[in-house]
Amino acid sequence: MITSPYYTQQGHGPYELIDIGSLELEDGGVIDDCHLAVACHGRLNAAKDNAILVPTWYSGTSKIMGEVYIGPGRALDPDRYFIVVVNQIGNGLSTSPHHQADPTRFPRVRIGDDVRAQHSLLLQHFGITQLALVVGGSMGAQQTYEWAVRYPEMVRRVAPIAGTAQNTEHDVMFAETLCEALTTDPAFADGRYAASHEVAAGLKRHAKLWTVMGWSTEFFQQGRHRALGFADMPAFVDQFMTGYFAPMDPNDLLAMAWKWQRGDVARHTGGDLAAALGRIRARTFVMPISHDMFFPPADAERECRLVPGAEFRPIESIDGHLALFGTDPAAMAQIDRHLKELLANPA
Structure with a gap:
C-alpha cells in the first residue's frame, strides 16, 4: 500500500466512502469490499425521481465536478436535484491500486464494472430506481453511454460530453503514449515504486503529452495559456500541467487508462455498435467539444446518428478537451444551456 498525501478529504472532499460489498469483474477477478467515494449535492425528493448521476473522468475527482458544474442557478442545481457524483474505481479516492498491499496485482476494471458498481450503490444505498439524468465528460461520457445502453429502463436523459x-483505434494510441510516459521511467520499477514522487520524470512526460493533446493548437496560437495567468509555455507546463499530474499515483492513472482504451458499449451486442446504441431509450444530447483532439466531433456525430432521437449539440471552444476543466466560461455557458434544455424536456 502506498500512502499518498494527495488523495485526502482535505484535497478532494467532502465525500463519503461507501462500501458496496464484493464486486465481480467482467474480465475476471473480484474486488472485495469495493468502496466508492461519493459526493452528494441537494436532497432526494419523496418520489426519488430528481436524482442526477455524475461519473468522473480520467484523473478527475468529485471535487472538480462540484466546483465547475454544480451550483444554484446552474443546470445541475442542488436546490432542484439530488446530484450524486461518483468517483470512478481507480481514481485514487474510490478503491484504487495504491490502496492495495501490492498495487501491481490490482485487477483489470472496465467501464462496465464502474457502472455496475454505481448501479448497486444507487439501489442499495439510496433506493434510487430512476435517474433524471446521467451526465459526464470524457471517461465520464464513456460511463454515461454505458449506463444508457446497460440500463435503458432506468435512465431518462443522458448527456455524454467530450x-x-x-x-x-486512434484514441487507443493516444492513451498508449500516456501510459508509456509513465512505465518507461526507470523509477516506475514495474509499478513497485515506494512513492509517487519517485516517478516524477514519467509524470512530467505524461503532463507534457496532455499539454500537447488536451488543448488545441489554436489555444496556444491565441495565447489562451497566457490569458490564464502563465507567462509562457514553460511556465504553463511546469506550473499548471505538471503541477496537476505530479502528485498523482502512476498505478492509479494506468488503471484508469486501461479502462479508457477499452471503452466500448458494443461489447453488449457482439461488436455491433448500431445495435448497442439502438437500445438507448433516454432523451440524448451528444455534446463534443469543437477542438477536442481526443474525442473529435466527427467521431461523436457518427455515434449520435445511431442513437434513437439523439440531438447533436457541439460545444464551441478552442480550449479543446480540457475545456472540461472550466477554463472557458463561454463553453461552460453552452454546456449549462444545453443541460437546462435537456432537463426541461419531458423524457
Whole structure:
C-alpha cells in the first residue's frame, strides 16, 4: 500500500466512502469490499425521481465536478436535484491500486464494472430506481453511454460530453503514449515504486503529452495559456500541467487508462455498435467539444446518428478537451444551456 498525501478529504472532499460489498469483474477477478467515494449535492425528493448521476473522468475527482458544474442557478442545481457524483474505481479516492498491499496485482476494471458498481450503490444505498439524468465528460461520457445502453429502463436523459461510446483505434494510441510516459521511467520499477514522487520524470512526460493533446493548437496560437495567468509555455507546463499530474499515483492513472482504451458499449451486442446504441431509450444530447483532439466531433456525430432521437449539440471552444476543466466560461455557458434544455424536456 502506498500512502499518498494527495488523495485526502482535505484535497478532494467532502465525500463519503461507501462500501458496496464484493464486486465481480467482467474480465475476471473480484474486488472485495469495493468502496466508492461519493459526493452528494441537494436532497432526494419523496418520489426519488430528481436524482442526477455524475461519473468522473480520467484523473478527475468529485471535487472538480462540484466546483465547475454544480451550483444554484446552474443546470445541475442542488436546490432542484439530488446530484450524486461518483468517483470512478481507480481514481485514487474510490478503491484504487495504491490502496492495495501490492498495487501491481490490482485487477483489470472496465467501464462496465464502474457502472455496475454505481448501479448497486444507487439501489442499495439510496433506493434510487430512476435517474433524471446521467451526465459526464470524457471517461465520464464513456460511463454515461454505458449506463444508457446497460440500463435503458432506468435512465431518462443522458448527456455524454467530450466522449464516445466506442473508443477509436486512434484514441487507443493516444492513451498508449500516456501510459508509456509513465512505465518507461526507470523509477516506475514495474509499478513497485515506494512513492509517487519517485516517478516524477514519467509524470512530467505524461503532463507534457496532455499539454500537447488536451488543448488545441489554436489555444496556444491565441495565447489562451497566457490569458490564464502563465507567462509562457514553460511556465504553463511546469506550473499548471505538471503541477496537476505530479502528485498523482502512476498505478492509479494506468488503471484508469486501461479502462479508457477499452471503452466500448458494443461489447453488449457482439461488436455491433448500431445495435448497442439502438437500445438507448433516454432523451440524448451528444455534446463534443469543437477542438477536442481526443474525442473529435466527427467521431461523436457518427455515434449520435445511431442513437434513437439523439440531438447533436457541439460545444464551441478552442480550449479543446480540457475545456472540461472550466477554463472557458463561454463553453461552460453552452454546456449549462444545453443541460437546462435537456432537463426541461419531458423524457
